[in-house]
Amino acid sequence: MIGRLRGILVEKQAPEILIECNGIGYEVTLPMTSFYHLPQLEQETIIYTHFVVREDAQLLYGFANPTERKLFRLLIKVNGVGPKLALAILSNMSAGQFVHCVNLDDVATIVKIPGVGKKTAERLLIEMRDRLKDWGNDIATPMTDTISVDNQAEEAKFVIASSNKDDAITALVSLGYKPAQADKAVKAVYKQDLSSEELIRDALKSMV
Structure with missing residues (x-):
């Protein structure tokens, strides 16, 4: 291992x-x-x-940390949830945000994740509720928390702006979004000075 x-x-x-x-x-x-x-x-x-x-x-x-990995390992134990879907879930929200959804029984937010239908979301909430009950309050941060990307601020931008857009769309498709859905989300938040990571972040936030 x-x-x-x-x-x-x-x-x-x-x-x-x-x-x-x-x-x-x-x-x-x-x-x-x-x-x-x-x-x-x-x-x-x-x-x-x-x-x-x-x-x-x-x-x-x-x-990035053992907590995110621990949640990933718990997610793939849920019936019908494989690594790709677990990756999509953790791409749309942090471990703390997911726990917050479970605590609130928030099906509406979970079903917005690509590949998660209503039945899968309900099964996730039921099975994960028992598995997460001993995690305590250190992980259950509010959904209003945002992911910091300050460490990306100084990173060089791609010379061709459209390349960032294409990279962002490709990344979203690899996470389970349909090409048309990914294209629409990226175009909706596109700004020429944004890096591909920032475009992905903003596109994901707009869909959840």
């Missing part, structure tokens, strides 16, 4: 990164809530990981 990686951030193309550890490059897929906290390229970072082995692939999922 690969539980943590510490190395240099070589590439990042949401929601995937390449992190080099002792000469080995690991491809890792992150939820956007963790992706926003990444440092600039060529800087050292620590990623908490969950390793998935399938017949046709070996996949690494990464998280």
